[in-house]
Amino acid sequence: MGNDLSIYLHIPFCRSKCPYCNFYSLESPVNPKLWDNYKAAVLRQLGTLISRFRLAHRTVTSLYIGGGTPSVVGAELLRSLIEGIDRYLGLDMVEEVTIELNPADVRPNLLRQYRDFGVTRVSLGVQSFNEKKLTLLGRRHNAREALASINICRDVFGDNISIDLIFGLPGEDLSIWKTDLDVALSLKVNHISLYSLSIEEGTPFYQKYRGFENDWTSAQMYVLADRLLSSVGIRWYEISNFSLPGRESYHNLRYWLGGDFIGLGPSAWSYVDGVRFSVRPDLNAFLKFKMEYEKDILPASRRLKEEKVLQLRTRYGIDKECIPDGWVDRIMDFVKMRWIEEIDNKYVLTLQGRLFADEIATNLIY
Ligand code: SF4
Numbered sequence: 001m002g003n004d005l006s007i008y009l010h011i012p013f014c015r016s017k018c019p020y021c022n023f024y025s026l027e028s029p030v031n032p033k034l035w036d037n038y039k040a041a042v043l044r045q046l047g048t049l050i051s052r053f054r055l056a057h058r059t060v061t062s063l064y065i066g067g068g069t070p071s072v073v074g075a076e077l078l079r080s081l082i083e084g085i086d087r088y089l090g091l092d093m094v095e096e097v098t099i100e101l102n103p104a105d106v107r108p109n110l111l112r113q114y115r116d117f118g119v120t121r122v123s124l125g126v127q128s129f130n131e132k133k134l135t136l137l138g139r140r141h142n143a144r145e146a147l148a149s150i151n152i153c154r155d156v157f158g159d160n161i162s163i164d165l166i167f168g169l170p171g172e173d174l175s176i177w178k179t180d181l182d183v184a185l186s187l188k189v190n191h192i193s194l195y196s197l198s199i200e201e202g203t204p205f206y207q208k209y210r211g212f213e214n215d216w217t218s219a220q221m222y223v224l225a226d227r228l229l230s231s232v233g234i235r236w237y238e239i240s241n242f243s244l245p246g247r248e249s250y251h252n253l254r255y256w257l258g259g260d261f262i263g264l265g266p267s268a269w270s271y272v273d274g275v276r277f278s279v280r281p282d283l284n285a286f287l288k289f290k291m292e293y294e295k296d297i298l299p300a301s302r303r304l305k306e307e308k309v310l311q312l313r314t315r316y317g318i319d320k321e322c323i324p325d326g327w328v329d330r331i332m333d334f335v336k337m338r339w340i341e342e343i344d345n346k347y348v349l350t351l352q353g354r355l356f357a358d359e360i361a362t363n364l365i366y
Contacts, residue, residue, distance in 0.1 A: 010265030019204035024267035025068035062251035071105035075113035103149035162191035168218035317348030
């Protein structure tokens with residue numbers, strides 16, 4: 001992993017803003033002029049990072065194009081930016097190129113264009129197959145389009161498809177959630193990311209559902225999902241991510257297993273040589289090349305703890321022999337509580353522990 005580098009490219013545009021979302025993205029059409037400016041700013045940022053962190057000789061092994069909604073940008077415009085990145089860092093050794101897609105944008109021709117410029121995998125923001133859930137979430141697609149988009153993606157990308165599903169919505173019960181999971185399984189999708197709705201400050205959902213409590217229902221929904229998915233061999237490999245063996249996202253695993261990555265675009269986080277940083281989420285400033293960085297330089301002990309806590313989020317757990325100083329008693333307490341178990345000389349979260357992963361992380365880091 002030493003010389004490897006991953007790239008996350010943030011596309012901060014959406015056709016409409018979903019009322020629950022607090023990712024940094026703007027509701028804006030993308031015209032060629034805006035895109036030219038954005039491309040120039042991203043490449044300027046990349047050039048700065050390459051010289052600041054001496055990245056020129058790193059091997060880029062994965063690229064993730066996320067957002068926002070990358071599929072609102074025309075394929076040719078996107079291609080021109082990827083080619084620009086290739087000129088700076090060389091993408092010929094990349095093992096996985098993922099692009100996030102909104103099901104409402106999925107067209108065979110668009111997907112073929114993505115494939116032709118190197119995309120190998122798609123991540124579809126399906127969220128649900130239930131019409132009421134999709135309406136509540138303010139999504140641009142309906143249930144029929146969600147289904148159709150998966151089939152279109154399969155025609156072009158074969159099995160290299162992931163879908164996102166969201167659970168724990170106001171009014172959602174276990175049977176609604178089970179139907180979503182049953183539909184996903186009937187489509188033989190082999191990678192699924194599951195997210196519990198969280199009501200984030202500053203969103204329209206916060207105004208409407210502030211104080212909404214879904215912890216207990218969401219825990220039951222997560223347990224149900226784990227049971228149904230694992231019964232067909234789709235197992236967890238990170239708390240929110242499930243796949244058939246061998247179909248894990250290489251790029252995402254690098255985040256959790258401590259690999260270096262750079263995030264391009266406003267709000268995208270990077271982690272290189274123990275320094276974690278992002279450009280302030282302000283598109284206008286970014287377009288004017290005024291890139292203010294938020295930065296954390298982690299001392300070695302804190303860096304080790306954070307890396308181990310991230311690894312603990314995965315099914316690979318942490319080596320018993322490599323745990324940071326001062327963790328033994330705390331881990332033993334979690335073992336007694338059955339939140340962590342010992343498997344093959346590693347400490348791994350139990351199903352119950354996955355439900356309390358944030359509490360465990362806070363306890364171990366501080
Ligand atoms: S499409 Fe995705 S990034 Fe855009 S507003 Fe909706 S959830 Fe957020």
